[in-house]
Amino acid sequence: MSTVKLTVNGKAVAVDVEDRTLLVQLLRDHLNLTGTHVGCDTSQCGACVVHMDGKAVKSCTMLAGQADGASITTIEGIAKGDELHPMQAAFRDNHGLQCGYCTPGMIMSAIDIVHRYGGQLDEATVRAELEGNICRCTGYHNIVKAVLDAAGRMKVSQAAE
Amino acid sequence: MYQTTYHRASSVDEAVSLFGESSEAKFLAGGQTLLPVMKQRLASPSDVIDLGKIKELQGVELSGDTLTIKAATTYYDIMTNADVKKAIPAIAHLTSVLGDPAVRYRGTIGGSIANNDPAADFPAALLALGATVKTNKRSIAAEDFFQGLFSTALEDGELITAVSFPVPAKAGYEKMRHPASRFALTGVFVAQTKSGEVRVAATGASQSGVMRVPAIEAALKSNWSPSAIDGVAISANGLLADIHGTAEYRANLIKVMAQRAVSAAG
Structure with missing residues (x-):
């Protein structure tokens, strides 16, 4: 057992876990943050993507101990109160989900993509960059639309801040 | 995943000494291979020594x-x-x-x-x-x-x-990606050194891992262009064969990826 200290969605936490605990298990089983999903558990599907120090990583392929000292943001941490994050709002408005299983990971990856490209995105780039996130419902069209829509909204909301 | 003991090293010396104190340790860098392998229980290190903070x-x-x-x-x-x-x-x-x-x-x-x-x-x-x-x-x-x-x-x-x-004079890498795993079904790296030597290596192709491709090196040595590889024969002997591609398919991929890599290298 080890104590892992990290910041999750802005809150400092210390969690006693077995050394073999994965980051996704710490989030879901110890902190009850079940918005982050486990799909394939083999780092292919992207349902478990969270941000670690601002970078989108697959939380099923990290030990909790590797996140010690880091700042983690999950899908539960991106809305401001009742106001959805622009990426969440764009997924809703563009019907970028059906069953919703992949959505938390899609949204966390998509936010990272927009940050990396400074909002300068086109359809081909979004499709290529989403290769680590698998959706079995939508056929991706509306997800891609949502990301492009959100890229514009995030630029606007950042400019407003 | 089996039980293991996690250590975080802050220097190379500390990592090596932690390794020496463990019975069956593994160094953990990014973990993108080791952790999946541990989850499949194909590896069960007694200790993992995290190098991420060094x-x-x-x-x-x-x-x-x-x-x-x-x-x-x-x-x-x-x-x-x-x-x-x-x-x-x-x-x-x-x-x-x-x-x-x-x-x-x-x-x-x-x-x-x-x-x-x-x-x-x-x-x-x-x-x-x-x-x-x-x-x-x-x-x-x-x-x-x-x-x-x-x-x-x-x-x-x-x-x-x-x-x-x-630093080479020219270099290029092209691969046929496996669409799910993104590993190389076959990938070829071509390089021309500053002294004019040509070296070509293929991954994903051979049963014994990464390999040089002398026939393509010889062809590119006399003529650094994709067309120089047109007539090169690559044997399928010793190449990997699985549900994703036969040995003959990979032999052909070595040629095609080498040609694309030369084009990319310029």
Whole structure:
């Protein structure tokens, strides 16, 4: 057992876990943050993507101990109160989900993509960059639309801040 | 995953000494291979020694005609590094087609070559560029480092600290990606050294891991162009065959990927 200290969605936490605990298990089983999903558990599907120090990583392929000292943001941490994050709002408005299983990971990856490209995105780039996130419902069209829509909204909301 | 004991090292010396104190330890860099393998229970190290916080294992240095990438530098940091893009853009390209964005944030060059997966990308770059693997004990030529499937010259407890690449005159890398795993179904790295030597290495193709391709090297030596490879015969003997492709298919891919890599190298 080890104590892992990290910041999750802005809150400092210390969690006693077995050394073999994965980051996704710490989030879901110890902190009850079940918005982050486990799909394939083999780092292919992207349902478990969270941000670690601002970078989108697959939380099923990290030990909790590797996140010690880091700042983690999950899908539960991106809305401001009742106001959805622009990426969440764009997924809703563009019907970028059906069953919703992949959505938390899609949204966390998509936010990272927009940050990396400074909002300068086109359809081909979004499709290529989403290769680590698998959706079995939508056929991706509306997800891609949502990301492009959100890229514009995030630029606007950042400019407003 | 079986039980294990996690350690975080803050220096190379500490990592090596922790390794020595454990019964069956493994070094953990980005974990993008080791953790999946542990989850499948194909590996069950008594201890894992995390290298992620060791500063001396991070970063890229360009000095004269040598590009040195420290072992725990992530693919993302390699892909976006200005010195890498300037000195050996083929390496930046290689990292951009390796894994997916989330994997590239975590996976490291040292982890890739220490594992020596027969379909990994970096072994081809090291072999074609004539790189040198630096460890805490010695320097090992790429030629001697890779020793077949998942096997390297590393001794127990020996830790890769960096990889040094001679900056080539020209280099290119192209691969046929497996669409799900993103490993190379076959990938070919071509390089022309500043002294005019041509070196070509293929990954994902051979049953014994990364390999040089002498026939293509000879053809490119006399004529550095994609068409020089048209008439080269690649034997399917000893090549991998699985549900994704026959040995003959991979033999042909070696040619096609080499041609594309030469085009990319210019």
